[in-house]
Amino acid sequence: MTENKSVKQMIGKVFIDIADAIETGQFGAKIKVGLTTLGSEHGVDNLVKGAELAAKTSTDFDIVLIGPKVDTPLEIVEVNNEEEMHKKMEELLDSGYIKACVTMHYNFPIGVSTVGKVITPGMGREMFLATTTGTSSAHRVEAMVKNAIYGIITAKAMGIENPTVGILNLDGARQTEKALKELNANGYPVNFSESMRSDGGAVMRGNDLLAGTVDVMVSDTLTGNIMMKVFSSYTTGGSYEALGYGYGPGVGEDYKRVILILSRASGVPVVANAIKYAAGLAKGDLVEVAAREFKKAREAKLDEILKGLSKDTKKAAQEDEGEITAPPKEVVTGSISGIDIMDLEDAVKALWKAGIYAESGMGCTGPIVMIAEDKLQEAMRVLAKAGFVAQEGGIC
Numbered sequence: 001m002t003e004n005k006s007v008k009q010m011i012g013k014v015f016i017d018i019a020d021a022i023e024t025g026q027f028g029a030k031i032k033v034g035l036t037t038l039g040s041e042h043g044v045d046n047l048v049k050g051a052e053l054a055a056k057t058s059t060d061f062d063i064v065l066i067g068p069k070v071d072t073p074l075e076i077v078e079v080n081n082e083e084e085m086h087k088k089m090e091e092l093l094d095s096g097y098i099k100a101c102v103t104m105h106y107n108f109p110i111g112v113s114t115v116g117k118v119i120t121p122g123m124g125r126e127m128f129l130a131t132t133t134g135t136s137s138a139h140r141v142e143a144m145v146k147n148a149i150y151g152i153i154t155a156k157a158m159g160i161e162n163p164t165v166g167i168l169n170l171d172g173a174r175q176t177e178k179a180l181k182e183l184n185a186n187g188y189p190v191n192f193s194e195s196m197r198s199d200g201g202a203v204m205r206g207n208d209l210l211a212g213t214v215d216v217m218v219s220d221t222l223t224g225n226i227m228m229k230v231f232s233s234y235t236t237g238g239s240y241e242a243l244g245y246g247y248g249p250g251v252g253e254d255y256k257r258v259i260l261i262l263s264r265a266s267g268v269p270v271v272a273n274a275i276k277y278a279a280g281l282a283k284g285d286l287v288e289v290a291a292r293e294f295k296k297a298r299e300a301k302l303d304e305i306l307k308g309l310s311k312d313t314k315k316a317a318q319e320d321e322g323e324i325t326a327p328p329k330e331v332v333t334g335s336i337s338g339i340d341i342m343d344l345e346d347a348v349k350a351l352w353k354a355g356i357y358a359e360s361g362m363g364c365t366g367p368i369v370m371i372a373e374d375k376l377q378e379a380m381r382v383l384a385k386a387g388f389v390a391q392e393g394g395i396c
Contacts, residue, residue: 030062032075033278034086034092034101035271037067041264042240048072050271054396057272061279064098093257099282100258102246102274104266108134112252113147113221114261115154117277118231125212128155128163129231132224132247133261141309141340144176144218145183148190149302150251151216154295157284164193166214168203170223172192173203174340174367178389179305188300229263232270241266246274249281253294258286308387324349330357332370336380338389341367348390354382 037047048070051063065076066089077092078083086106086147092098108114113134120127130151137143142232155163165180167173184190192202195216202211209227219227225247232241247261262271339347344360344367351358351371355389356379359370371379383389 002076018376030060031279031282032062032064032098033275033282034047034064034066034089034098034103035275036082036089036101036103037065037070038079038082038085039264040262040266042267044068044070046268047271048074049394050266050268051275053272054275058276058279061282063275064092066092066101089259090257090391093259100249100260100278100286102260102262102271102278104264105260106250106259106261108250108259109255110135111137111146111166111254112250112255113143113150114250115151116224116228117248117273118228119244120210120212120231121234122207122211126214126245127214128216128248129224129227130154130216130218131221131251132228132345134221135248136221136252137306139309140220141172141175142178142306143310144172144220145179145306147221147224148176148180148216148218149293149297151218152190153251153290154249154281154286155215156293157281157289159280159284162189162191162318163215164191164213165216166193166208167203168209168217168219168223169203170219171341172220174338174389175309175343177338178387179204179309181299182305183297183302186300186305188297188302229265229385232263233265236267239265241270244270244273246270247279247285248277251286251290253290255290256287258282324352326352327355327357330372332357332359332372334366334373334376334379335361335370336383336389337368337378339367339369339383343388344369347383347386350386350388351379351382354378356382 034197035047037044040046051065051074052072055063063074065074066085069076069078069080077088079088089101089103093101113131113136116128116129116132118129128151130147136146151165167176180190194200195204195208196211196213197205197207221350228247232244236242243265249258249260258281260274262274330340347369348358348360356371356375361368361370
């Protein structure tokens with residue numbers, strides 16, 4: 001009886017190994033995911049426990065610890081300090097020994113930023129935050145446009161074929177929306193979602209953050225970093241990040257390493273989830289997906305769109321025109337939304353130049369330009385031609 005049980009167990013293991021090999025494409029060996037174990041505010045043991053939890057709950061990858069020797073059944077590559085640890089991590093990634101790695105306090109080059117993954121408290125949905133660390137660009141709106149692409153890339157690598165996208169209602173959101181809609185019109189598909197609020201639109205409110213209205217939420221990196229911290233530790237008071245999947249992989253054009261970031265405050269559950277996130281990205285071939293998506297975006301005139309976002313061109317044009325004075329004052333009961341706060345006064349001056357009296361204001365969904373009701377359509381045409389709003393407009 002014991003012998004028969006042993007044979008059945010061996011046969012079962014063989015079938016599991018075959019299934020793993022078919023899924024990973026690596027016959028005879030599972031993919032390996034690294035975890036560096038120095039630098040946590042909660043100590044080495046916190047990270048090791050997270051790795052062991054990931055190993056217990058997932059059987060389709062192996063984990064390699066990079067750090068000091070500890071008592072664990074997991075494989076260890078021994079190092080003595082953080083500098084040596086990151087050098088060894090890069091060496092293991094570049095050699096292909098590990099396919100992805102989770103680490104802390106790692107510096108990415110400009111142009112690379114990380115896409116975090118959270119579990120939203122309202123509906124328990126998973127949502128990608130694009131982005132949470134790093135710098136996509138020194139120009140705010142250009143960075144947010146790139147962040148959207150980075151989020152789409154990451155979601156696709158994780159198996160979401162056509163991820164929904166929303167832009168958080170921040171400075172630069174309307175310009176980002178306009179640029180992404182132009183990219184979409186040029187042939188790079190962006191699947192815009194609608195806010196859960198009654199006025200809808202692709203610009204998301206705080207309610208959408210809590211509910212997880214979209215697959216990919218776009219913001220600037222500093223805001224994304226704050227959101228990541230709040231989502232991961234709102235139940236613990238901030239010192240221990242207990243929820244979510246960490247700050248995610250560094251994504252950027254021609255960036256070849258799959259390196260995911262944790263906070264030094266990340267606790268055991270987040271460490272375990274981050275390792276699983278890394279394994280999923282390795283299997284989904286994040287680097288190949290990024291190359292493909294960037295190629296499509298370039299073909300859709302991404303470079304031209306980004307170049308057109310520079311405010312220096314508009315400022316130079318305004319300086320050449322000299323001082324623009326307002327037309328005679330009118331009663332302004334009509335309004336146009338969809339203009340970025342940074343462009344609001346320039347939009348007003350563009351209307352003045354066209355002979356339309358206008359004032360700037362703030363509506364419930366953000367900045368607005370206020371004009372006379374009977375001049376709404378004409379004002380919309382002027383603003384669309386000048387590039388302040390999308391062609392379809394946003395008359396309130």
